[in-house]
Amino acid sequence: MSRLRHMPPRRRSYDQYCSAARALDVVGDRWTLLIVRELLAGPRRYTDLHADLPGVSTDVLASRLKDMERDGLATRRRLPPPGAASVYELTGRGRELLPVLQALGRWGEGALGECRPTDAVRAHWFALPLLRGLEEVGDGGPALSGLVEVRLPEGTFHVWAGEAEGPVYGDGPAPRTPDARLSFEDAAVSAAVRRGETSVVDVVRAGRVVVEGDGALAKELRELRTA
Structure with a gap:
């Protein structure tokens, strides 16, 4: 026994x-x-x-x-x-489950709805939808790559766009000078991106996100506003 x-x-x-x-x-x-x-x-x-x-x-x-x-x-x-x-x-x-989570997140956008009072929120949970959005910036060309610091009303995180190895994102400020810094000063903007109602490309182009930095990635993002 x-x-x-x-x-x-x-x-x-x-x-x-x-x-x-x-x-x-x-x-x-x-x-x-x-x-x-x-x-x-x-x-x-x-x-x-x-x-x-x-x-x-x-x-x-x-x-x-x-x-x-x-x-x-x-x-x-x-x-x-x-x-x-x-x-x-x-x-x-x-x-290798990263693209699985990306696809699952995209599929679930329509069910996200408004944030409920009982919903937990972490700034870095926006990392995966943001990375999906950055992949669309190149418009079919080479994907953007570099370190991006992202500031939301609920906190700050950073992502490594276009990196094949290593961490995909991290909580808190970037560990070094980022190639670009994105500030979502209006919580409604990041929430709309999470729900799939708009895209990173569209909110940057509309000036609803503040883009800072001297790297090539920041410059390409700023060029969206003049495209």
């Missing part, structure tokens, strides 16, 4: 010979894809993940992280002193 008690639980599966079903075997549990969203910012401590996933219990978060390690989506490592803390980070396979 004691041996059975210590056996790991059987992995749940749809038991269907279908790639979509196999994918959902791995990422279909509640919270898994949102943990991926947070880890796209780079290595995160457990406490940081818990703080930016309001509503998840400590037991569920720990369980999902173990599952993600088992399935090769994330790894855990110990930071050297003086950090001396364990962090979780995505593997290459985990990072």
